[in-house]
Amino acid sequence: MIIWxxxxxxxxxxxxxxxxxxxxxxxxxxxxxxxRVHDLAAAFGFDFTGRVTIRNNxxxxxxxxxxxxxxxxxxLMRIPEELRDYVILHELCHLRYFNHGxxxxxxxxxxxPDHRAKHRALREYRLG
Numbered sequence: 001m002i003i004w005x006x007x008x009x010x011x012x013x014x015x016x017x018x019x020x021x022x023x024x025x026x027x028x029x030x031x032x033x034x035x036r037v038h039d040l041a042a043a044f045g046f047d048f049t050g051r052v053t054i055r056n057n058x059x060x061x062x063x064x065x066x067x068x069x070x071x072x073x074x075x076l077m078r079i080p081e082e083l084r085d086y087v088i089l090h091e092l093c094h095l096r097y098f099n100h101g102x103x104x105x106x107x108x109x110x111x112x113p114d115h116r117a118k119h120r121a122l123r124e125y126r127l128g
Contacts, residue, residue, distance in 0.1 A: 064094035
Protein backbone atom coordinates (compact mmCIF):
# COMPACT_ATOMS: atom_id res chain seq x y z
CA MET A 1 0.00 0.00 0.00
CA ILE A 2 1.38 3.36 -1.00
CA ILE A 3 0.55 6.39 1.06
CA TRP A 4 0.73 9.68 -0.74
CA UNK A 5 1.47 12.74 1.22
CA UNK A 6 0.87 16.20 -0.09
CA UNK A 7 3.65 18.51 0.89
CA UNK A 8 2.38 21.97 1.33
CA UNK A 9 4.86 24.67 0.52
CA UNK A 10 4.92 27.34 3.14
CA UNK A 11 4.82 30.88 2.00
CA UNK A 12 8.01 32.62 2.97
CA UNK A 13 7.48 34.91 5.93
CA UNK A 14 7.69 38.57 5.26
CA UNK A 15 10.42 40.03 7.39
CA UNK A 16 10.85 43.66 8.17
CA UNK A 17 14.27 44.99 7.30
CA UNK A 18 16.51 46.35 10.03
CA UNK A 19 17.86 49.80 9.32
CA UNK A 20 19.24 52.68 11.34
CA UNK A 21 15.74 54.20 11.19
CA UNK A 22 14.25 50.98 12.57
CA UNK A 23 16.70 50.94 15.46
CA UNK A 24 15.96 54.62 16.19
CA UNK A 25 12.23 53.87 16.25
CA UNK A 26 12.81 50.81 18.46
CA UNK A 27 14.74 52.88 21.00
CA UNK A 28 12.08 55.59 20.95
CA UNK A 29 9.27 53.01 21.30
CA UNK A 30 11.00 51.29 24.24
CA UNK A 31 11.33 54.65 25.96
CA UNK A 32 7.71 55.74 25.40
CA UNK A 33 5.28 52.86 24.89
CA UNK A 34 5.68 50.75 28.08
CA UNK A 35 5.07 53.80 30.24
CA ARG A 36 2.06 54.76 28.15
CA VAL A 37 0.60 51.26 28.51
CA HIS A 38 0.92 51.48 32.29
CA ASP A 39 -0.53 55.02 32.34
CA LEU A 40 -3.58 54.03 30.27
CA ALA A 41 -4.05 50.80 32.23
CA ALA A 42 -4.14 52.77 35.49
CA ALA A 43 -6.36 55.51 34.08
CA PHE A 44 -8.98 53.04 32.80
CA GLY A 45 -8.86 50.47 35.60
CA PHE A 46 -7.06 47.64 33.84
CA ASP A 47 -5.01 45.33 36.03
CA PHE A 48 -1.92 45.12 33.84
CA THR A 49 1.03 43.30 35.36
CA GLY A 50 2.45 41.76 32.18
CA ARG A 51 5.35 42.74 29.97
CA VAL A 52 5.36 45.15 27.05
CA THR A 53 7.45 43.94 24.12
CA ILE A 54 8.37 46.09 21.15
CA ARG A 55 8.38 44.28 17.81
CA ASN A 56 8.84 45.17 14.16
CA ASN A 57 5.84 43.29 12.78
CA UNK A 58 4.73 43.71 9.20
CA UNK A 59 1.11 42.68 9.72
CA UNK A 60 -0.25 44.14 12.97
CA UNK A 61 0.02 47.16 15.24
CA UNK A 62 -0.24 45.16 18.45
CA UNK A 63 -1.21 41.89 20.03
CA UNK A 64 -1.96 40.44 23.44
CA UNK A 65 -0.91 37.05 24.77
CA UNK A 66 -2.89 34.73 27.01
CA UNK A 67 -0.20 35.32 29.65
CA UNK A 68 -1.22 38.98 29.82
CA UNK A 69 1.70 40.40 27.86
CA UNK A 70 1.27 43.09 25.24
CA UNK A 71 3.31 43.27 22.05
CA UNK A 72 3.42 46.61 20.27
CA UNK A 73 4.77 47.51 16.86
CA UNK A 74 7.66 49.97 16.87
CA UNK A 75 5.99 51.73 13.92
CA LEU A 76 3.41 53.09 16.36
CA MET A 77 5.95 55.87 16.87
CA ARG A 78 5.23 57.04 13.30
CA ILE A 79 1.52 57.65 13.83
CA PRO A 80 -0.37 60.29 15.86
CA GLU A 81 -0.49 59.78 19.61
CA GLU A 82 -4.28 59.45 19.67
CA LEU A 83 -4.08 56.44 17.33
CA ARG A 84 -1.25 54.99 19.40
CA ASP A 85 -3.46 55.24 22.48
CA TYR A 86 -6.32 53.57 20.59
CA VAL A 87 -4.09 50.56 19.75
CA ILE A 88 -2.93 50.31 23.36
CA LEU A 89 -6.50 50.51 24.69
CA HIS A 90 -7.57 47.89 22.15
CA GLU A 91 -4.89 45.52 23.45
CA LEU A 92 -5.71 46.29 27.09
CA CYS A 93 -9.35 45.34 26.36
CA HIS A 94 -8.08 41.99 25.09
CA LEU A 95 -6.72 41.30 28.58
CA ARG A 96 -10.36 40.89 29.64
CA TYR A 97 -11.84 39.49 26.43
CA PHE A 98 -9.59 37.46 24.13
CA ASN A 99 -11.88 37.93 21.14
CA HIS A 100 -13.72 40.62 19.20
CA GLY A 101 -17.14 39.70 20.57
CA UNK A 102 -19.88 42.03 21.84
CA UNK A 103 -18.40 42.26 25.36
CA UNK A 104 -15.03 43.26 23.95
CA UNK A 105 -16.59 45.97 21.79
CA UNK A 106 -18.71 47.25 24.68
CA UNK A 107 -15.59 47.57 26.83
CA UNK A 108 -13.65 49.26 24.02
CA UNK A 109 -16.57 51.66 23.48
CA UNK A 110 -16.55 52.54 27.19
CA UNK A 111 -12.82 53.39 27.24
CA UNK A 112 -12.58 54.84 23.72
CA PRO A 113 -15.97 56.17 22.53
CA ASP A 114 -14.65 57.15 19.09
CA HIS A 115 -12.87 53.83 18.50
CA ARG A 116 -14.61 53.26 15.15
CA ALA A 117 -13.29 56.53 13.74
CA LYS A 118 -9.82 55.77 15.08
CA HIS A 119 -9.91 52.30 13.58
CA ARG A 120 -10.75 53.83 10.19
CA ALA A 121 -8.02 56.44 10.58
CA LEU A 122 -5.48 53.74 11.46
CA ARG A 123 -6.14 52.07 8.10
CA GLU A 124 -4.62 55.11 6.39
CA TYR A 125 -1.22 54.10 7.74
CA ARG A 126 0.67 51.17 6.26
CA LEU A 127 2.97 48.68 7.89
CA GLY A 128 6.06 47.33 6.21
